[in-house]
Amino acid sequence: MKKILFVLNMAVAFVASAQTTSLPAEQAGSDPFLVKNTPRTAVPNDVLTNDTTHWTISTLSTIGYVNTTPGPNFNSYKSGGGMIVKFRFKEGGTFEFILYLQANTYGTDTETWTQFEGTVEFFKNDKGHNFMRTYANKGTYRITKNGQTTTRPIPVSDLKAQHSNTYIWERTTLKDDANNDYLLMVDLDAHPGAAIDKAGSIDPSWVSKFHIPRKK
Numbered sequence: 001m002k003k004i005l006f007v008l009n010m011a012v013a014f015v016a017s018a019q020t021t022s023l024p025a026e027q028a029g030s031d032p033f034l035v036k037n038t039p040r041t042a043v044p045n046d047v048l049t050n051d052t053t054h055w056t057i058s059t060l061s062t063i064g065y066v067n068t069t070p071g072p073n074f075n076s077y078k079s080g081g082g083m084i085v086k087f088r089f090k091e092g093g094t095f096e097f098i099l100y101l102q103a104n105t106y107g108t109d110t111e112t113w114t115q116f117e118g119t120v121e122f123f124k125n126d127k128g129h130n131f132m133r134t135y136a137n138k139g140t141y142r143i144t145k146n147g148q149t150t151t152r153p154i155p156v157s158d159l160k161a162q163h164s165n166t167y168i169w170e171r172t173t174l175k176d177d178a179n180n181d182y183l184l185m186v187d188l189d190a191h192p193g194a195a196i197d198k199a200g201s202i203d204p205s206w207v208s209k210f211h212i213p214r215k216k
Contacts, residue, residue, distance in 0.1 A: 033153035035160065038135035040093030040119035046171040047089045047122070047132075047183065054086040055183045055210035060102065087183075087210060095120045095134060097163070113142040116154055116163050129196055130170060136163035165189045168196060173214075180211040 049055065060082035086098040099114040116139025122132050139154035154163065168186040185208045186194050194202045 032156060033138060035118070035135070035137045035156055038119040038137060039121050039133075040135075041121045041123065043089045043091060043093060043120065044122055044130075047169070048091065049088045049212070053212055054088045054098075055212050057083075057085040057208060057210050059083050085208075085210070089120065093119050093121070097134075097136075097139075109144075109146055111144045113140070114154075114163075115140050115142070116159065118159075118164070125196075127197075129168065131166065132169055133166045134164055136160070139163065168194065177211075179214055181214050183210040183212070184208070185210065 047055075081102045081104050083102070084098070084100040086096075088096040090096075094117065096117045097115070099112075101110075101112045103110045116136045118135045118137035120132055120134050122130070124130060136154070136159040139159065140151060141154055142149065142151045144150075166188045168188065170184045172182050172184060174180075174182055186202060186206050187208070188194055191202070191206045194206060196202075
């Protein structure tokens with residue numbers, strides 16, 4: 001882990017001149033909830049997933065409580081909440097993303113989903129460090145509160161501004177986990193000060209540790 005963080009700390013920030021095989025520049029089509037013609041490249045084998053696997057982060061609580069609020073869920077056991085984040089990278093230069101949040105309190109149960117898909121570019125800078133740039137094409141916001149669900153498409157403005165991002169990434173293993181491989185990612189849009197060639201510029205808390213079952 002220290003070696004990986006050292007590599008991340010010694011990498012260079014985004015290189016605008018990186019070469020990719022791209023489609024035409026991003027533009028909104030006639031559908032107000034669809035972004036068309038975004039760039040893509042081949043997905044490296046280190047990141048590629050199949051139809052049954054995702055790169056995943058989960059903080060769903062294993063500790064719960066008994067619901068004492070009168071109603072249909074009275075005396076039922078509820079999880080304390082948490083989140084699941086999933087990335088799937090597919091052949092052809094596309095990706096899918098899911099963010100699930102669960103917040104259960106006495107009398108209020110809330111679940112939210114943010115789901116979107118799009119294209120992705122993978123490239124290296126002049127020092128060989130790994131970057132990816134995601135372009136969200138379409139997606140859905142969904143919230144369920146006390147059994148009532150509301151769904152709406154993600155606006156193009158959100159797809160472009162909030163859900164299309166540039167990351168530093170590295171695949172690794174952890175010595176205390178023999179069952180999973182890890183994809184370490186730093187969001188450069190959220191942390192623009194994360195300059196890879198500047199030692200100490202990346203706070204360890206900025207590193208998202210996605211895992212996937214290790215192939216036997």
